[in-house]
Amino acid sequence: MTSVEAAAGIAAQKTAEKERFWPYGWWKIMDFRIGIIPLPAFLILSGIIYYHVCAGKVPGEITMIIALLAVFGFTCAEIGKRTPVLKNIGAAAIFATFIPSALTYYHIIPVEVVKVTTDFTKQSQFLYLFIACIIVGSIFGMDRQVLIKGFFKIFVPLAVGSVAAAIVGTLVGMLVGKTAYETFFFLVVPIMAGGVGEGAIPLSIGYSEILGLPQGEMFATVLPPVMLGSLTAILLSGTLNYIGKRYPHLTGEGRLQPGVENEISSAAAAPTTGPIDPATVAAGGLIAICLYLMGTLSHKLFGLPAPVAMLFIAVLFKLSNAISPRLQEGGTVVYKFFQTAVTYPLLFAVGVSMTPWDKLMAAFTLPNLVTIFATVATLMGTGFLVGRRIGMYPIEAAIVNACHSGQGGTGDVAILTAANRMVLMPFAQIATRIGGALTVTCTLIVLAKFIA
Known part of the structure; x- marks a missing residue:
């Protein structure tokens, strides 16, 4: 043979x-x-x-x-x-x-x-564990210059978009038969209030005290726009992801600005030795938990929302090189694990336990739908245009703005999942937490003066 x-x-x-x-x-x-x-x-x-x-x-x-x-x-x-x-x-x-x-x-x-x-x-509040691992992992995986420039730049399209959305949303509401008062305070503002726990609840408490009406009644009024606004943002963000595949020059696929790759900047200067071992991955996860618990302590001491405090602490650690490149890579692996394995189970849990279908359906009237769509589309469209104007990828800027109209942390997860850009979670938290807090605070001040 x-x-x-x-x-x-x-x-x-x-x-x-x-x-x-x-x-x-x-x-x-x-x-x-x-x-x-x-x-x-x-x-x-x-x-x-x-x-x-x-x-x-x-x-x-x-x-x-x-x-x-x-x-x-x-x-x-x-x-x-x-x-x-x-x-x-x-x-x-x-x-x-x-x-x-x-x-x-x-x-x-x-x-x-x-x-x-x-x-x-x-009971477990595992949504916050998810957000902690996503935020910390994505921040540790960012280039330091992208982080510095992005955190300052993102406020520009966010602020301009919020003002434009408030104006356009109110005008559209008036065109479909609603009063300016009803449209602005009970449709447009709830959309940009920052979700349920940090948005609809404090907003309804403020409305109740100012207007002298039951807080439960106010909450039932402002909750449907929050949920429907989030659903609209999810749909439009998914559409932008599709557009980005058709027109690649409009997107950085998760990067906010052209010219810098979204990677650990110090890795080249201090390369790791071999593959990341399980102990390093576990250490990265514990760092995320440590930063979140520091955030919760900051909330008790200073009143700053825990995710926001955690966000700033993680950024400070990143910019000061307090975390070694190897541990940063461990945190990035944790981020990728949670993105792959936990996102959809988490969304199912949120749908069952925290998303009342009857409240969502209550907002499905034509005037509400038109007004809410106009508000969210203006918020995202303005982010797209302003972001492009100041040198950011327009699709990424628009998606971050979309999170300002999301259902809090759960909305951020759903929006970024639909857009396939979970790496934008730190910027999404800025839009949701800080943008929402400013919206609620300014609105209650205006309403108090308006009623007085």
Whole structure:
């Protein structure tokens, strides 16, 4: 037998082996995933969840919660990713958030699943762990010059966009039959108030004290525009992501400004030795938790919102080179893990426990829809134009402005997921937290003077 015939025989034998179902065919099945879940594991987990639902009690232990959120979250996201047309404008984030909200309202999701999801989400507050890891990881992964210039520059399109959105939104509301007072204070302002916890609640408390009306009534009035404004921002941000793929010169794919790559600037000067080990990744995660707890302490001592305080502390650590390049890379790995593995389960949990479908539907009147769309579109459009004018990538500037009309931290996650730009989370937090706080404060001052 010649060497050629021997080689051909070996190749034929290997081909025959790979055509066998076990283990090669089985490995192909294992490599097929629903989100990040291998198909066999997805089916097994679904069966286990179904068993506990039929038994009338879903355990609240952490392993069951992880399985439940992963199965439901990635299923909703996969449906969105495979929906024609909508898949191009952020349907995965929308479906992962709002389908669970609707299914919960119409009692399609079993009550046992709703209860254990709601209890875990509200008691664990793991939304803040997610935001902490995303903020710290993305800041540590930024070039220092981008960070310095970006933090100063982003206030310009944000401020101009807020003023333009307030004017245009109020005028459009008047054109569709609403009064300027009703439109501005109960539609436009809630959209840009910074979400529910930091926006709608303090705004409703202020309105209640100034107007002498029940706080619950005020909250029920301002909540629907917050939610519908966030949904509009998600849709428009997903659309901008699609536009960016068609016109690459308009986007930095997560970078705010041309000319500098979004990478750890000190890595070249102090290269790491070999791959990042698990201990370094764990250390990066603990640094994120440490910074967040410093933020919560700042909130108790000085009243500054914890995510904002954490944001500034992380920036200070980055700019002062207080964190070594290796730990910065560990933090970046943590960021990538949370972005990949936690986003859609988190959005499902938010949809079930924190997104009331009936309140969202209450805003679905034509005058409200037109006014809210005009407000959010103006906010983002102004960010696009002003950002381009001052040397920023216009799509990134518009997406950061979109977060000013989001549903707080959950809105930021959904908006940036739809836009595929989670790396913008630090700037999104500026738009949401600082922009929202300024909006609420200035509005209550104006209303008090207006009523007086």
